[in-house]
Amino acid sequence: MDQQPSRDETFPAASGPEGSRPESWLVCVSPTSLSHPLIRSIHRLAQAQQARWYAIYVETPAHARLPREDRERVSQALRLASQLGAQPVKIPGFRVGEEILAFARENQVSKIFVGKPYQRRWRRYFRASLADYLIWNCGPIDVYAISGEAEAAQPVRTRWPRPQPLWANYALAGVGVGLCTALAYALFSYLALTSVAMMYLFTVVIISSSLGRGPAILSSFFSVVLTYYFFVPQYFSFVLANTEYVITLVVMLVVSALISGLTARIRYQATVARQQERQAAALFEMSQNLTARYSLDALLAEAAQQISQIFQGQAAILLPDPEGRLILGAGNPIPDYDVTEKIVAGWVFRHGHLAGFGTGTLPNVRGIYLPLKSSSRVIGVLRLELHAPERPLNSESLRLLEALANQVALAIEREELVTQAQTAQVQMEAEKMRNILLSTVSHDLRTPLTVIAGSASSLLEGENHLDKATKQEFAQTIYEEAKRLDRVVHNLLEMSRLQSEEFKLHSEWHVLEEVIGCALAQLDSQLRDRPLHISIPADLPLVKIDALLLERVFLNLLENTAKHTLAGTPIDITCRIAEKDLEVEVADRGPGLPPGQEEKIFEKFYQVWPGRTRGAGLGLTICRSVIEAHGGRIRAANRPDGGSAFRFTLPLDEEPPLDEYLPDETAHPAH
């Protein structure tokens, strides 16, 4: 009558044609202890044959009535199968055999394996087993029955489902039938016997749809008995006046039993559908929410919050720190004094196995611990502490929790992969940068070094026959090239300092003239033959700048100009106040910039004419970094009447601190 997943005896396996491409196999899981060895042996076979395989369990209404250990056994078997590489499948249904075959056909399964517990011969004739059904209906699919030992299967059968009946429901059923009887009795003078039977059937329908299967059967039985006693002549006795009434009563019994069975089925299916919908919705929502998060922290927080909500508890996600100790990633922390909880969390992390409250492993803690498994390893632990520990999670909820944990693990893994990819990208960029740096720097360092070494060796060799002027020129060359080398090195240092994370401006109120003067003093030998036009408004206020950095800007701009223009051509430095900015221009009368390169020249290591001039291509990059750090902008342009101009701005939005008392009468620069 009920479609419990019976694993009875079977016939020798049928054989059929085998496909040449990777086969799909199907293993039938049952609530017996046979399932584990069955799954393990199929795993070995599947590995040898390189077959894909499914582990299937058909969840019938009877499943809900199984003892807790048996349901747990099913979950464990499915988990084991999934760990061993199978795809676990759990489908709801009424007829186990039908569902299995339908699934097998849909998925082009070529072999079905089913466990065969020992069973006495006589029982065969009373119950068609699952294996029998499969063999009779399998068509081209091979069915293998793997036998188990009698002892292995026996304990399960002795503990076969005896669900706790809900006495209140039976009582209600009794009351319902009683009310129906009272009503029927009151109206009996107006009613025919068929109408009375209809009233009883109606009652049975109501009871079976609202109170479940047991009370329904009870009420159908009572209905027949009461009809027999009260409403079938002879009234108030179990004596039948007419044998015809036997048919009425038998039909009534059969119909009400059928109705109660059918209604219970519909009820069960509705429950299962609701549950599946709830799980699917939860999973969907979770995956939606997790993919929308871009940082790991936000993702973990979201997951913990959502799991807490679904299961009405406190969820926490624990992740290992670099030393492998679990620390809180998100959610509610485990209190520090709770050493046992932490030990269980650690155990779950190391073994990758579900444990904790309400499970078979280490149940004496408040939290349920699930491993978060990525494709290769355990990456963390999910902890859930229920608000209502008196109602532990049933196996469906546990399965949902596991599915959610998988989602979280996947999301974490995805996040880690993204981070890894980004790091790799950054490293690649850095590597590329380093290579360019090394090649340009080695060029830039080697050129002056060549000149220095050459001049010094000439001095050494020609000690006796070089005249004084030549010696002087060599020495001068060495000195100037050494200075140039020093500037290259300084630029490199400055660049790395500007790009380091600790970089901070040391701004003070400065006189711009002084800063320009320092730069000019350092470039004395290069600018000696250049007419310099410096125009600074006499009332220029103090500017808040990092003078050492701004000096580098002037140094680089001036040195650039000296490098790219002919000796003797003038250089103009002009400062003017434009609204809230100070605008500074360093301009020359050289060849100008190639059109379209006005932005590019500020890029690191960029050279307008590669190899033609010296300098690591860092000078302008440093200028831009410094000016932008000051909140200004730097641009390059060609002058309309020839030459190039570098213009930068410095904001003048702060008032210099000059309104204070000044202990002298000519405090102000303007006079």
Add this chain to the structure above:
Amino acid sequence: MKPRILLIEDDPQIRRFLRTSLGVQGYELIEAETGNDGLALAASRVPEVVLLDLGLPDLEGIEVIRRLREWSSMPIIILSARGQERDKVANLDAGADDYLTKPFSIAELLARIRVALRRKLPAEEGKPLPIFALGDLKVDFERRLVFRGQAEIHLTPIEYKLLSVLIKYRGKVVTHSQLLKEVWGPAYTGQNPYLRIFILNLRRKLEADPTRPYYLITEPGVGYRLRDE
């Protein structure tokens, strides 16, 4: 007798270069590789000037300066690398007399040594000059008059005081805080912007081209120095 100079420097190439260059110039150079050796030599050989490198293997430069200053006022010239401006100020405040940024020319070093040796002479220390002359510039301290060439320049009292302090330490770097303290008083240390404005005004009065100063040299991030010769 040759003036004796103690060089505390761990790099052998720099020691070699200075030994040769200073030897030619008529100085006796004694060398120490570490700060502790240097402190011992300073006590046993009593040099007239100490050249101190800042990147010593055993002691921080500032530590060497402090320990030397515990018992001696011998001039200390720091040899520092670029980008150590903040260290320079700290070292000068701790008692160092002057600094040189690597790479430096031997001419610069000799100038610093000459200034240091001159300040060591007891007759020079604190003695007011009647007249100071440098290039076009002439300061008559007795009459409190300043001339550029033949023309008299009018300085405000503070400008005059600023110039006198710089002349007192001519050739040597004077930090911002030292100048502020000596010209305005201890309450004004840290008021660097004021100092900059006064220097600018002074330059506009003294220099031919104030953007390319000849007399009043800026030591970026540290202070000012009056040209010595």
